[in-house]
Amino acid sequence: MDAVALKSISFAYQATTAAALSVPDLRIPQGQRVALIGASGAGKSTLMRLLDGRLRGWQGRARVLDQELDPTRRPPRAWRRQVGFIFQSYALVERLDLHANVLNGRLGHISPWASLTGRFSPRDHQIAHAALAEVGLADLAGRRVDRLSGGQRQRVAIARCLAQEPAMILADEPISSLDPETAATVLQLLQAIVRQRGATLILSSHQPQLIAPHVDRFIAMDAGRIVFDGRPADLDEERLAAIYKGASDVRAA
Amino acid sequence: MSAPRDYEGIRRSAFGSFVTWAVVAAVLIWAAADPELELSRLAESGPRIVEFLGRMVPPDLSVLSVAWASTAETLRIAILGTVGCIVLSIGFGILGAQNLTPAWVHVPVKALLAVIRGIPLILVAMLMVGAVGLGALPGILAIAFHATGMLAKFYSEAIESIAPEPVEALESAGASFVQRMRFGAWPQIAPDILRDTLFRFEMNLRESLILGIVGAGGIGFYIQTYVRSFQYDKVATLALVVIAIIVMIELVNNALRRRLR
Numbered sequence: 001m002d003a004v005a006l007k008s009i010s011f012a013y014q015a016t017t018a019a020a021l022s023v024p025d026l027r028i029p030q031g032q033r034v035a036l037i038g039a040s041g042a043g044k045s046t047l048m049r050l051l052d053g054r055l056r057g058w059q060g061r062a063r064v065l066d067q068e069l070d071p072t073r074r075p076p077r078a079w080r081r082q083v084g085f086i087f088q089s090y091a092l093v094e095r096l097d098l099h100a101n102v103l104n105g106r107l108g109h110i111s112p113w114a115s116l117t118g119r120f121s122p123r124d125h126q127i128a129h130a131a132l133a134e135v136g137l138a139d140l141a142g143r144r145v146d147r148l149s150g151g152q153r154q155r156v157a158i159a160r161c162l163a164q165e166p167a168m169i170l171a172d173e174p175i176s177s178l179d180p181e182t183a184a185t186v187l188q189l190l191q192a193i194v195r196q197r198g199a200t201l202i203l204s205s206h207q208p209q210l211i212a213p214h215v216d217r218f219i220a221m222d223a224g225r226i227v228f229d230g231r232p233a234d235l236d237e238e239r240l241a242a243i244y245k246g247a248s249d250v251r252a253a
Numbered sequence: 254m255s256a257p258r259d260y261e262g263i264r265r266s267a268f269g270s271f272v273t274w275a276v277v278a279a280v281l282i283w284a285a286a287d288p289e290l291e292l293s294r295l296a297e298s299g300p301r302i303v304e305f306l307g308r309m310v311p312p313d314l315s316v317l318s319v320a321w322a323s324t325a326e327t328l329r330i331a332i333l334g335t336v337g338c339i340v341l342s343i344g345f346g347i348l349g350a351q352n353l354t355p356a357w358v359h360v361p362v363k364a365l366l367a368v369i370r371g372i373p374l375i376l377v378a379m380l381m382v383g384a385v386g387l388g389a390l391p392g393i394l395a396i397a398f399h400a401t402g403m404l405a406k407f408y409s410e411a412i413e414s415i416a417p418e419p420v421e422a423l424e425s426a427g428a429s430f431v432q433r434m435r436f437g438a439w440p441q442i443a444p445d446i447l448r449d450t451l452f453r454f455e456m457n458l459r460e461s462l463i464l465g466i467v468g469a470g471g472i473g474f475y476i477q478t479y480v481r482s483f484q485y486d487k488v489a490t491l492a493l494v495v496i497a498i499i500v501m502i503e504l505v506n507n508a509l510r511r512r513l514r
Contacts, residue, residue: 052425054421054424077427077428081426081427084426085426089418090418091416091422092419092422093436094416095443104422104426104428107426107428107432108426115432115436116431160426164426164427
């Protein structure tokens with residue numbers, strides 16, 4: 001079963017500009033770990049926003065986790081909670097503590113009106129606590145996020161994503177603001193999580209060498225198009241250099 | 254060689270600063286040159302001031318019950334006026350936030366708020382007394398109207414400071430609109446909103462003391478009455494009660510505000 005099936009996708013931010021995304025065909029099987037690479041502006045983030053159901057106004061057919069996406073409307077809550085998104089800038093509520101931020105990952109599971117009081121069920125608290133423990137931050141549960149380091153913040157964001165109990169995790173440059181050592185920890189964590197749950201992982205990065213050991217497949221983009229799609233082993237120095245120079249003829253054999 | 258040009262520049266700026274100071278001096282001289290204003294009277298009136306202050310002691314405690322009752326009314330005016338300005342400010346704060354409304358909405362709303370801030374409270378109170386008659390009601394309405402000029406601006410600025418990413422993250426996690434506001438947006442600004450509101454309440458309380466002078470309720474009426482009839486010992490009692498209330502509210506507010514970060 002494919003987690004992602006895209007057909008004849010095209011998208012432009014303005015009618016007059018060139019396509020920000022142009023993907024004739026893309027399939028990603030459930031459980032696969034995929035790295036998206038390419039220069040800034042190549043369309044990685046746009047593709048991820050599409051897969052997360054947050055992009056509007058695209059054309060083509062997109063089927064993600066058994067849901068046909070509609071380019072004109074936000075997908076249902078029950079679908080959105082299955083797709084976890086990890087942001088480059090962490091996207092945490094800085095003034096709340098770690099536990100509250102991770103609990104926010106449960107919002108897709110609970111009744112909108114019942115949650116207004118801010119009271120979560122014991123089970124939600126348990127799940128949030130377990131998620132924080134999984135990223136190794138259970139001891140800091142009561143600390144405010146604005147007192148954490150970048151690496152700790154990204155681990156909290158991962159814990160929030162875990163609390164969603166997602167079938168697919170999208171990570172948009174999750175390690176680009178982290179030092180190499182912390183980046184490696186975060187990558188290992190993500191890999192362990194998707195392995196254990198059989199979840200699909202799609203992550204974008206500018207550090208192909210660093211993420212190569214953690215993924216099954218590389219997809220390189222340039223000007224909204226897929227210019228390489230293959231195993232990490234097939235991506236040699238020459239091809240990498242070409243991708244980042246913006247060459248569009250480096251398709252895998 | 255650029256030396257002569259530099260020298261020109263320095264000379265010109267020195268001349269500019271001479272002009273600035275000359276204008277400031279001229280304005281000050283004009284202000285003080287009023288023939289009606291005799292500064293010598295200040296020196297002569299030393300003994301009178303001493304005598305005047307002397308008449309305030311001992312404070313006449315017989316008006317204590319009047320003082321408490323009318324201070325309570327002032328406090329009520331300040332509280333209800335604050336509630337009113339909170340309600341108005343939520344509406345105008347949202348309309349005036351440039352990340353929520355288009356320019357043809359938030360620009361006029363912000364201009365309107367600036368105009369409201371420009372109208373002195375005492376003038377608003379006089380108009381309200383004219384409109385609804387004497388008592389606490391015009392005072393409450395005046396405070397609510399006047400304070401909205403500032404509080405709605407603060408609310409708009411708080412709303413504009415909301416980072417969109419955490420809200421978007423909750424959308425991605427499956428949160429409904431109401432949940433995104435409650436758990437993504439509100440916690441980002443709650444401490445600022447509460448701090449601004451407490452600050453405005455304190456200002457409302459201090460400003461509402463004078464409302465009685467124009468018949469809009471509260472302790473101001475009695476202060477004015479006793480001052481006009483030269484009963485300074487009674488004025489002293491009222492002043493002490495006012496000071497006690499203000500200091501108390503400020504202490505409570507400061508304690509609360511320290512917890513809002």
